[in-house]
Amino acid sequence: xxxxxxxxxxxxxxxxxxxxxxxxxxxxxxxxxxxxxxxxxxxxxxxxxxxxxxxxxxxxxxxxxxxxxxxxxxxxxxxxxxxxxxxxxxxxxxxxxxxxxxxxxxxxxxxxxxxxxxxxxxxxxxxxxxxxxxxxxxxxxxxxxxxxxxxxxxxxxxxxxxxxxxxxxxxxxxxxxxxxxxxxxxxxxxxxxxxxxxxxxxxxxxxxxxxxxxxxxxxxxxxxxxxxxxxxxxxxxxxxxxxxxxxxxxxxxxxxxxxxxxxxxxxxxxxxxxxxxxxxxxxxxxxxxxxxxxxxxxxxxxxxxxxxxxxxxxxxxxxxxxxxxxxxxxxxxxxxxxxxxxxxxxxxxxxxxxxxxxxxxxxxxxxxxxxxxxxxxxxxxxxxxxxxxxxxxxxxxxxxxxxxxxxxxxxxxxxxxxxxxxxxxxxxxxxxxxxxxxxxxxxxxxxxxxxxxxxxxxxxxxxxxxxxxxxxxxxxxxxxxxxxxxxxxxxxxxxxxxxxxxxxxxxxxxxx
Numbered sequence: 001x002x003x004x005x006x007x008x009x010x011x012x013x014x015x016x017x018x019x020x021x022x023x024x025x026x027x028x029x030x031x032x033x034x035x036x037x038x039x040x041x042x043x044x045x046x047x048x049x050x051x052x053x054x055x056x057x058x059x060x061x062x063x064x065x066x067x068x069x070x071x072x073x074x075x076x077x078x079x080x081x082x083x084x085x086x087x088x089x090x091x092x093x094x095x096x097x098x099x100x101x102x103x104x105x106x107x108x109x110x111x112x113x114x115x116x117x118x119x120x121x122x123x124x125x126x127x128x129x130x131x132x133x134x135x136x137x138x139x140x141x142x143x144x145x146x147x148x149x150x151x152x153x154x155x156x157x158x159x160x161x162x163x164x165x166x167x168x169x170x171x172x173x174x175x176x177x178x179x180x181x182x183x184x185x186x187x188x189x190x191x192x193x194x195x196x197x198x199x200x201x202x203x204x205x206x207x208x209x210x211x212x213x214x215x216x217x218x219x220x221x222x223x224x225x226x227x228x229x230x231x232x233x234x235x236x237x238x239x240x241x242x243x244x245x246x247x248x249x250x251x252x253x254x255x256x257x258x259x260x261x262x263x264x265x266x267x268x269x270x271x272x273x274x275x276x277x278x279x280x281x282x283x284x285x286x287x288x289x290x291x292x293x294x295x296x297x298x299x300x301x302x303x304x305x306x307x308x309x310x311x312x313x314x315x316x317x318x319x320x321x322x323x324x325x326x327x328x329x330x331x332x333x334x335x336x337x338x339x340x341x342x343x344x345x346x347x348x349x350x351x352x353x354x355x356x357x358x359x360x361x362x363x364x365x366x367x368x369x370x371x372x373x374x375x376x377x378x379x380x381x382x383x384x385x386x387x388x389x390x391x392x393x394x395x396x397x398x399x400x401x402x403x404x405x406x407x408x409x410x411x412x413x414x415x416x417x418x419x420x421x422x423x424x425x426x427x428x429x430x431x432x433x434x435x436x437x438x439x440x441x442x443x444x445x446x447x448x449x450x451x452x453x454x455x456x457x458x459x460x461x462x463x464x465x466x467x468x469x470x471x472x473x474x475x476x477x478x479x480x481x482x483x484x485x486x487x488x489x490x491x492x493x494x495x496x497x498x499x500x501x502x503x504x505x506x507x508x509x510x511x512x
Contacts, residue, residue: 058263060212064224066265069165069196073216074138074149074186074257077131077159131158137215137258138162138186139267140197141297145170145188148297149257150272151177154184162188165222176304178296180375181242181288182272184257185300198259200290201266204245205229213249213271213285215258225250227283229268235368236273236286242372244286245269251285260287269293295376309377309400311350312343314502315367318355321507325468325485325494326355327391333357334370337496337503348398350387353469353496353505357393358386374400390469424475428482429453429508433464433475441465441498442472456506459499466496486510 136153140146147162154160160172170188177184188195205211206229213225227249234244247260251271259267269287276282299306315334323331333355339346350356358364359373360383377383379402387394423434423445430451436443441463447453464472467481485493492507 058210058226060210060224060226060263063212063261063263063265064214067198067212067259067261068214068222068224070140070198071165071214071222071258072138072140072147073163073219073221074136074147074153075161075163076134076136076154076157077161078134078157079129079131135216135219135254136256137254137271139214139259140195141199142197143194145172145191145193145195146175146301147172147186147188148259148270148293149184149186150270151179151182151184152272153257154186155179160186162186163221176300178300178306180308181292181296181306183270183288183293183296183300185297198261198265198267200294201262201264201268202290204232204289204291205262205268207231210263211247211249211260211268212263213247213251213255213258213260215251215255215271217250217252217254219254223255230284232289234286236275242288242292243368244272245289247285247287248283249285250281250283252281253279255285266290267293307379308375308403309379309381309383310343310403311345311374311398312340312401313345313350314338314340315356315370316504317367319507321492321509322494322505325490325492325507326388328355328388332363332365333388334364334367335505337505344398344401348385348396350385350396350398351389352503353389353466353494355388356385357388360384361386375403379403426475426478428511431458433478435474436463440471440473442475442478452508456508458497458506461500463498464495465498465503468493482510 134153134157136149138147138149138153141148154174154177157174160174162170162172164170170191172186172188175185175187209229211227211229213227215223217223227247229245230248231246232243234246236244245260245268247269249260251274255271258271260269260271262268268290270290270293271285271287273286274281275284275286296306313336316337318326318328318331318333318335320331322335323329336345336350336352336354336356338352339350356364356370359370359377362373364370364373374383377400379400382397382399385396385398387396423432425432430448430453431444432446433442434445444453444458444460444462444464446460447458464478466472467478468485470477470481472478472481482493490510492509494505494507497504497506
């Protein structure tokens with residue numbers, strides 16, 4: 001189970017533990033609201049809100065009895081070391097300890113504590129591999145033995161054992177796994193047995209509805225906890241760009257990969273992470289939604305890999321300043337900072353500085369939402385992107401590619417000139433600029449510490465590639481574009497910045 005823990009300073013803030021009493025009432029009626037003043041000055045009594053269906057105690061035993069046989073404990077054997085080149089004590093292979101003289105004190109130490117009673121002329125026994133053991137949870141999705149769990153449960157595993165609710169142990173093979181969704185698929189080895197299995201829910205339960213989590217917390221197989229759906233669409237800043245369901249059922253280490261059920265016995269989510277200042281349950285758990293899990297598992301079952309749509313752009317969030325500089329009414333969408341060569345986006349005509357607002361009519365408010373919408377599409381399919389360019393919306397059709405197996409890493413090759421040539425100071429932003437001796441753009445040769453540029457995280461050595469959408473190659477070009485933006489009545493000016501860690505857009509406020 002992945003823990004999301006916030007680092008604290010050495011003087012750790014104490015975590016307040018508050019016990020909230022709860023009771024199930026046989027009837028629930030809201031209190032009467034106080035009279036409210038109306039526009040004419042008279043008062044009117046607000047009607048009392050009543051709940052038509054009273055809350056009653058819930059019996060989960062029927063659901064648990066039906067689904068529990070389908071939930072398994074997943075035990076994973078992982079090779080820690082093959083022992084190659086090391087003695088059983090492990091130290092003789094450390095640099096500086098090799099080829100010690102036979103009468104060296106350390107040799108006697110290693111022989112006594114690492115090599116047992118072997119004689120001086122005897123050959124050392126071959127080192128044995130060392131293995132570790134980890135565990136999680138999983139569940140059957142078919143009668144022929146396919147089991148869903150988390151990628152992080154089986155990651156780097158060499159052997160997989162499934163322990164059923166009745167104690168039966170089954171060996172399993174890894175069919176495939178996907179780190180981005182944190183999902184994996186196992187298959188029982190050589191078994192003619194038909195297994196009890198569960199299905200993914202087609203609809204997610206609304207916030208407030210009861211759910212049941214079943215799993216293997218701390219190795220205690222077959223544990224059942226209940227709670228409600230706390231929220232949808234949670235972004236937990238994991239590698240995964242999907243959003244998560246938040247539940248308050250008690251979920252702990254070992255529940256990873258286990259299912260959360262609705263009261264129909266359908267899997268509404270795969271438990272994958274918890275928020276925990278202490279490492280234990282605090283009533284905040286996150287599950288991969290069933291709709292996401294079902295799509296990923298289908299791909300894993302049909303080839304062991306997940307096929308995702310690929311646009312081939314690098315993007316950044318649209319801030320209020322950037323939105324103002326582009327004439328956008330809202331700070332939403334994803335701004336394209338660069339494009340991969342021969343990418344689907346480049347072939348379709350997407351440009352640097354475009355803001356992608358929607359995919360096939362689905363509005364994308366953040367960069368994560370864009371990645372999610374594109375990633376859920378099949379490769380080699382056409383999508384219509386709504387793009388903001390030049391102060392208006394346009395639509396561009398893109399034929400998506402296949403998401404690369406490994407992300408390309410941007411190389412950082414930008415160097416900072418040692419001696420600025422004819423630098424020019426732009427006091428309005430606290431920037432000192434010079435022409436780029438190594439190519440296009442204008443180099444930032446200095447940034448005043450307490451300036452607007454410093455607040456926007458501009459650094460010495462960054463290269464300004466464009467201002468207000470126009471390429472710049474001299475300080476004069478920069479000044480010209482800034483004056484043009486001021487004449488248009490803009491409050492901010494948008495600059496495209498190339499830094500050591502990539503390309504981004506920065507909006508700088510203008511003085512009147």
